Amino acid sequence: MIKVERLTRKYGDFTAVNDISFVARPGRVTGFLGPNGAGKTTAMRVMVGLSAPTSGTATIGGHLYADIPNPGLHVGVLLDASAQHAGRTGREVLMLSAKTMGLPGKRVDEMLELVSLSPSEAKRRVRNYSLGMRQRLGIAHALLGDPQILILDEPANGLDPAGIRWMRGLLSGYAERGGTVLLSSHLLNEVQLIADDIVMIGQGRIVAQGTPESLISGSGTFVKAVEAAQLVEALKRDGIETRVVGDGFLTDAETLQVGKVAAANQITLVELRPADGSLEDLFLELTADHQRDDFTRGLA
């Protein structure tokens, strides 16, 4: 279990992580989702003691990371797959950590096999690795000490679709055996594929959390009309607020309610449906204020 409580990390005036709280539970894969620069990496760095929190705490299995003796045996960490000495072979990278943790070389070979790095690839220097191979090496590294908890920053970055499917199998199997997985991603589809729980973060704040299903349900109605401006007006008179999404609008109201307003005002609807199954809209919507690019530019 990873427990983050009211965690804040500031750099001067800039607040990278702003009062976030969440729990990543054992037996589940928790996806830490947010656009680039949202504070995911900073939060993870604080969890493993590489950055000090400005306030708040992060505990791993009930302990501060720094208090865990030989932490590699309890917590597998992958923060940046490219942060390896370019001149070392893949196998040597794992050997150094295995030696530190006190593990036999056999364990290194097992992990290389698990992530499908062949013996000849393992003998190559990391400088010659593709990003995908570095990620596999990083995942092998995180699993080396047979930890109960995994903290992975953008582990799917650079993996091809087959690689992502492989990782999904690996991590869900790991979680089924009782492990806790926290993985970050800026790609919604990736998280939707892999995670059991989602923690969504934007500009250092948590904007939503829950299971993918709970995040989708209750997300309101999507509506598109010929007389768009009139519809917005009419809905507003009934106390229903709208937000522009694409070339339509999102409201918190039920479809029936929106339909009735449209009928009463003789407005021609071209689309009326519950805000749909893809978390995408929600993701874009929730992070709209926090995005570098303005995705939600529409009619109004």
Place this chain on the structure above:
Amino acid sequence: MSATLAAPGLIDISATKKVPFTRLVGVELRKMADTRAGLWLLILIAAVTALIVTIFFLVSDADDRTFLNFMGATATPQGFLLPVLGILLITSEWGQRTGLTTFALTPSRSRIIWAKVAAALVLGFAAIVVAIGVAALATVVGGADDAWANIGLDDFAKFGLLQVSGVLQGLAFGLIFLNSAAAIVTFFILPTAFSIVASLWSALKDIAPWIDLGTSQVPLFSGVNLTGEEWGQVGTSSLIWIVLPFAVGLWRVLRAEVK
């Protein structure tokens, strides 16, 4: 997941032992030799040591071919290379960003730094042993008649002090810059810069032995006995160029973020 879960979500760490310091030192030694750059630096130190003794053997007069002269000849080239070794032991963690892994596996950063100090000292002593071995070999092969005369423990101690202080200065410079190029360049231009400034500013020249390591260490090379004042000068200049940058660098590493 070999350890059992104590309570839902809690992990039992009571059976896990701390990583012993000797293991950390072993890993640091391995890091020095497992890249091409590191391995070649170690080979270079041994090769240059052998080469300088050979050159000295060929160009010196027969009477000068004493063990102490052979050993002394190795001090300068080793004095250039051992600090580089010390610098790289520290800076590679930052330059190659392996510090992310190192400090995640060992959250106590001071333990890693002290393990690096221990590893550097092991390598420094190994270099001294190589120097002594090569010098002895040269002496056996073609030393002067009294080649083994007047060798005291203090000769080894002074030679050892020179080499070890070189390694430690490298570590200190590595710690304060956390960047290989900056640390190496500064290490090599500082003595020159100091002598230029000292030549322009006579007040500095007068106190040079107290504040300049290059000046204060000259008696250590020359095989004479140091006076109390000279030992004091070795002490103060070492304080300025080794202890102080090491302390400041360590202080910063313990507080700064690992990027």
